[in-house]
Amino acid sequence: MKPELNNQKVEVKTKKASILDRLDYLSVLKWAILGFFALFLIIPLFSVFLVSFTGMPINIFGSLVNPEIMSTTVERLSNSSLEHYMKLLAGGTYFKALVNSLALALGVALLVIVMCFPIAYAFARTTMPFKKTFAALCTIPLIVPTFVSAAGFILMFGRTGWFTNIYQAFGGDGVLFNVYSMTGIVLVQVFFFFPFALWPMVAAFKASDVTLEEASQNMGAKNWITMIFVTFPLAIPGIISSALLIFTVSFSDFGTPIIMSPPDLNLIVVEAYREIAGFFNWAGAAILTVIMVLVAGFFFWLQRLVTKGRDYGTLSGKPKMQKLNDNKVVTTSLAIYTSVVVLMPLLTILTVFLQSISTTWGHGALPDGLTLAHYQRIFTSSSNNIWNSVMLAVGALILSVVIATFVSYFVVRRGAAKLDFIASIPLIVPGIALGIALIQTFNTAPLQLTGTALLLIVAYTIRRMPYMIRSTMGTMMSIKKDIEEAAVNLGASPLLAAVTIIGPLMLPGIAAGSILVFITVIKETSVTVLLAPSDLAPMSLVVFQSLLRGDFYTASAMAILIIVVVLGLQAFANRFSKNRLY
Amino acid sequence: MGSVKVKNLIKKYDDVVALNNVNINIEEGEFFALLGPSGCGKTTTMRCIAGFEDPSSGEILIGNNVVNNITANKRNCGMVFQSYALFPHYNVFENVAYSLTVRELYQGGPATKLKSFARLMSKRLAKPSKTIEQKVMDALSYVELDKYVERGVNELSGGQQQRVALARALVMEPSVLLMDEPLSNLDKKLRNSMRTTIRRIQQEVGITTIFVTHDQEEAMSMADRVAVMKDGEVVQIATPTELYSNPQTPFVADFVGSSNIFEGQIKESTKEGSVVNIGDVILKSNIKLDKKDVKVMIRPESIELSSNGKIKDGENVLKGKVKISTYLGAQIRYDVMVGNHEIMIDQTFEPGTPVLPPGADVKLKIDPERVLLI
Incomplete structure (x- = not known):
């Protein structure tokens, strides 16, 4: 701004600038996260709530883009009753x-x-x-x-x-x-x-x-x-x-x-x-x-x-000696x-x-004989299931890390209490309930996602979100606010400060939290059983289906493999959280 | 470089008024202290200048430009935080280089952008440019830390961390340097040497500096001018000597050094000044005022005290009795009762002279020049 501008002009100019200022990358990100929760949590739950009255499936997203579907929806809604x-x-x-x-x-x-x-x-x-x-x-x-x-x-x-x-x-x-x-x-x-x-x-x-x-x-x-x-x-x-x-x-x-x-x-x-x-x-x-x-x-x-x-x-008081x-x-x-x-x-x-x-x-009381054949079998014929598990868990992990990190940033630094509330809703939604809500909502065009790996990853992410956020939020709170302010003072935008300063400082907390997400996703049952596409079946689904078939040998071998993976990762996570870098 | 002007600044948090119409003009190159007790609004004022708080109304100008709507990261105010706020995952060099690397990231071409970003994420990914390296080394040698470039910031002592923070703020060549209680985390000896260091650097660089402190000694010994603040308002802006010898309110008089303050009435105005009554005590002052009820302020060290008749009866001579005497090393503090008024007197201790015991009869003499009326 030039010094010779008089005050009035400056004020007109600045008002426009302040509206543009609010549209920075961070606000966009915040809205994107809110949109994510709305799309995959709030709307599905609301949709299921409606269906419980209409008794017929409702296509919310379809109604928004297609007037025909809209009219069907309206008709079904008008027929809703307490009958059920x-x-x-x-x-x-x-x-x-x-x-x-x-x-x-x-x-x-x-x-x-x-x-x-x-x-x-x-x-x-x-x-x-x-x-x-x-x-x-x-x-x-x-x-x-x-x-x-x-x-x-x-x-x-x-x-x-x-x-x-x-x-x-x-x-x-x-x-x-x-x-x-x-x-x-x-x-x-x-x-x-x-x-x-x-x-x-x-x-x-x-x-x-x-x-x-x-x-x-x-x-x-x-x-x-x-x-x-x-x-x-x-x-x-x-x-x-x-x-x-x-x-x-x-x-x-x-x-x-x-x-x-x-x-x-x-x-x-x-x-x-x-x-x-x-x-x-x-x-x-x-x-x-x-x-x-x-x-x-x-x-x-x-x-x-x-x-x-x-x-x-x-x-909170002084520690007292207990006898x-x-x-x-x-x-x-x-x-x-x-x-x-x-x-x-x-x-x-x-x-x-x-x-x-x-x-x-x-x-x-004891087995007739011992063999490693079951393990050999799962490593040959079911190796793709192992990879599916890893892929799905990694997907959920990345999504969780990104969302949880920014949610805790918004909650701790920007006082976004609403976001905190929304992100903790999954605590009260049983896995089966979330699965049903998602299937119902994303079953038909225009957003037909049922049966895709994406929806399963999203479901895992949402289900584990409250725990991941707890882990990242704790680390976020331990980082003093003036460190971030110092970065901004030195010329970095809030987003750049978050990426270069807050992010690296949160790494230990993020790492520990994401390993826990990985673990819980690998052993997750309810959502998996409902949403896993057959060509992408993860290990837990194999165990489940083998158990239903009565094949306890394959199920046991796969279960032991899951437990070994979980134990290994848990030990790794413990090391991470104990040897905090800072 | 630039001057700083704060015009009619008001800051409210809901119903609480944190700053009430603050006006400050700081000259280019000036070392300016904001002094006041905690909660007086000095830090809020500084945070408004830095851009961390949005004023409810009023204007802030840096170098004649209104900066109200310039975000904190574009104001180019170097700030030294109370806790130093060094980045714990960077070493000394990277801490100081941060602002320069960020600048390259925003202003450089695509290749430079990528390199700067890599550099910010990890020092192993990219090397700093020659100009950055030169500037950082210059800044570090300024604060005498050029031997510590590769150290982690947590391996440094408090004073060294302080100097890294200073170098980090200076290296970006800010238009104004802000310091928020920078010495409060240091022990007394270190504080004195840092005072000199900061003052030396400020004068060599010639940078406009705003310094927030609650310690009047710090403000008085370092600043060109001091603004004393109380309850969100500026009470007085003056040079340290003026502030001390001519405080404009009892609060300033008491906050800047200690002071005897009495309620008095002006009995008559003379050619030289006024005659005031403090109860039944009569004093002459060289100050003329238009009102009747006044506050009379006398610094403890501007009162002469004697017990052996060195002071002859006359104008501004009072008789009293020592109530308490406290030996303070270089000084002796006497609390003397004159009638029913208690007066503090600081007397330089001279070896050989005895400390007067409580109950001793004394005479006090006060130069009319040193009797201040408000």
């Missing part, structure tokens, strides 16, 4: 499925809490031996896809399972319990979901205010009285929150029920899957999807309500109990491993 919801309330299969699912989730949540109670206490308040080993074993359930753990349970407790064989050898009759039942599903979920609750519970026990306990003892209360009336009540909010978390996880789980639920046991996830994959019943699938999202959302909201403001509440219980009898019995619980998942995985290297197994 009334049917649901009147009873019948959907209602039963919902009740069964709620019962399952409730049962699993309660059992997990009861089971974890002594373990959490042992970790937080006693000198129990082998704490580190137990903690390491507790990570096993988290790296195993649930349908693999279900398969493992069948291999142990099924009619030809090795445990059943032993049981019969000792004079037992038939099987200990029927794995293909509610009991089987509950047991698998309890043993494979408990770590989700254990660590928050340990934290709750640790966080309880020691001064209150000392006050109680000071007034003459015995140790056990203090424990029952002071320690445990103080931990209750943490425990309730854990229970609600388990409830949501169990309710949304697809892997276990699809393998184990008998034909006469309706569960909402299985029902929804069958409606869409078996019968193309749009109305039914839509209504089940809406219910799943509502239930999961409600319990997620409850959990937030309980934990609100408590996250670090009692942890750990070192009574030998107590610690030894707790250690024995804990080892039984944590060894169960390990045993399941060992069973799957043994199955993957046996010639045949089922006549006795």
